[in-house]
Amino acid sequence: MxxxxxxxxxxxxxxxxxxxxxxxxxxxxxxxxxxxxxxxxxxxxxxxxxxxxxxxxxxxxxxxxxxxxxxxxxxxxxxxxxxxxxxxxxxxxxxxxxxxxxxxxxxxxxxxxxxxxxxxxxxxxxxRRAQPRFKKVKELLDAKTIGDVRFVSTTQYQKVSEDIKASSLPWRLQPEISGGGLFFDLASHTLDILDFLLGPIEEVHGMKSNQAEYYEAEDIVTGTYRFQSGVHGVGNWCFTAFENIDKNEIVGSKGKITFSTFGDDPIILTTADGQEEWTFERPKHxxxxxxxxxxxxxxxxxxxxxxxxxxxxxxxxxxxxxxx
The missing domain is CATH 3.40.50.720 (NAD(P)-binding Rossmann-like Domain)
Incomplete structure (x- = not known):
């Protein structure tokens, strides 16, 4: 209809x-x-x-x-x-x-x-699949600006929130409501945008742990994966680190593209000819x-x-x- x-x-x-x-x-x-x-x-x-x-x-x-x-x-x-x-x-x-x-x-x-x-x-x-920022990354990949893609690495970690207490956990840290910890809420955005950029993932190996024991859900996840295209990937998500980092790097045979999932920092294309950057304003809605x-x-x-x-x-x- x-x-x-x-x-x-x-x-x-x-x-x-x-x-x-x-x-x-x-x-x-x-x-x-x-x-x-x-x-x-x-x-x-x-x-x-x-x-x-x-x-x-x-x-x-x-x-x-x-x-x-x-x-x-x-x-x-x-x-x-x-x-x-x-x-x-x-x-x-x-x-x-x-x-x-x-x-x-x-x-x-x-x-x-x-x-x-x-x-x-x-x-x-x-x-994010529809936002100009991430469509630009896909445009760069489709144009073969970095040649044939070899692998992608994701590093996302952040400080633990000071107000997290076992007696009043937000729903995002209650697996029966959210599916898991902050990994399910936040890493899902990155894994989905990688699917958009590089195609489906077909093989996955991972580990999870609760290192800091602030709550019952996992607070760190690391993993490796292989896309149907043959591209390899590695990811590390930690939610009890000393600082906040959000970085994705797609490496190819002729260069690399660096960008964040949640930040507004520039998309950086690095090749033998040097670097180019693109900055996008975040949509209000x-x-x-x-x-x-x-x-x-x-x-x-x-x-x-x-x-x-x-x-x-x-x-x-x-x-x-x-x-x-």
């Missing part, structure tokens, strides 16, 4: 929807945010008032079955992604679900099948470029959206393998 205008509903209008995603649904052409839901009704009502959304709910089923809602953005923690995706699919509506896609790859496959059975598309909020591509898919015959259920499930599979 093609829509003249996509009328969106949000399940879970929490912090991530305040600036990163929520306003983008109103700013994209042929798109409108018409309903929001949060379990605490007063918070849903407040969000709706501040963002000029006509309808609010404290019950997800009511939003899903609202005849004025064409498509649903699921912005809850991963522990409820499968449940809500299955309900939205059953209602015959397109799904846009936050990342990580689910608690594990098995749940992802159930979500994919449910949407296939219902004949509705499934998109995952790995929004980081989801907006991806939402634009999804709306184009839903309102036309284009197939532009780069982040689907299939690609999102691949990232969950890699994380499962790295932490098994």
């Amino acid at each position: 093609k829509y003249k205008k996509v009328r969106w509903g949000i399940i879970g209008c929490g912090d991530v929807t305040e600036v990163k995603s929520g306003p983008a649904f109103q700013k994209v052409d042929h798109s409108e945010l018409v309903a929001v839901m949060r379990r605490t009704g007063e918070l849903a009502k407040d969000y709706a008032k501040r963002h000029n959304v006509p309808t609010w709910y404290d019950d997800a089923d009511a939003l899903i079955n609202d005849a004025n809602v064409d498509a649903v953005y699921i912005a809850t923690p991963p522990g409820s992604h499968k449940e809500y995706t299955l309900k939205v699919a059953q209602a015959g509506k397109p799904v846009y679900v936050e990342k990580p896609m689910a608690l594990n790859e098995a749940e992802c496959q159930q979500m994919i099948q449910a949407c296939k059975d219902a004949g509705v598309p499934l998109y995952v909020a790995y929004y 980081v989801h907006q470029p991806l939402i634009e591509s999804i709306v184009k898919d839903l309102t036309s015959d284009s197939k532009q959206a780069p982040s689907t259920g299939e690609s999102g499930a691949r990232t969950n599979w890699v994380m499962d393998q790295l932490t098994e």
Whole structure:
């Protein structure tokens, strides 16, 4: 089904929807945010008032079955992604679900099948795939600026938050809600963008540990992997280090490309001829470029959206393998 205008509903209008995603649904052409839901009704009502959304709910089923809602953005923690995706699919509506896609790859496959059975598309909020910054890295790779790609290395570590206490852990550190520790929340972005840049990963070897014992989930993950293309990769994620580092380096036969996943530092191309740099301003609403591509898919015959259920499930599979 093609829509003249996509009328969106949000399940879970929490912090991530305040600036990163929520306003983008109103700013994209042929798109409108018409309903929001949060379990605490007063918070849903407040969000709706501040963002000029006509309808609010404290019950997800009511939003899903609202005849004025064409498509649903699921912005809850991963522990409820499968449940809500299955309900939205059953209602015959397109799904846009936050990342990580689910608690594990098995749940992802159930979500994919449910949407296939219902004949509705499934998109995952790995929004970096649509941002100019990362499309530039892909452009450089496709143009063979570094020759044939040989390997990629990722180093991402950060200081432990001073306010982490076992009695009041954020949901991102509760595996039954998030799938694991900060690795699942943060490394998923990097692993997904590597899938976008270099293609699917087909072989994975990893280790996880809880070194600092601030919480029960893993706080360090290291791994190696091989892409279907033959490219090798190595990654190290530590969340109790002495400083913050975010660096990806793709090395080829004629040069290398260096960039961060979360920072705004320049993309650096290094070859025998020297260095070139590109700097990009971060979009105010980081989801907006991806939402634009999804709306184009839903309102036309284009197939532009780069982040689907299939690609999102691949990232969950890699994380499962790295932490098994």
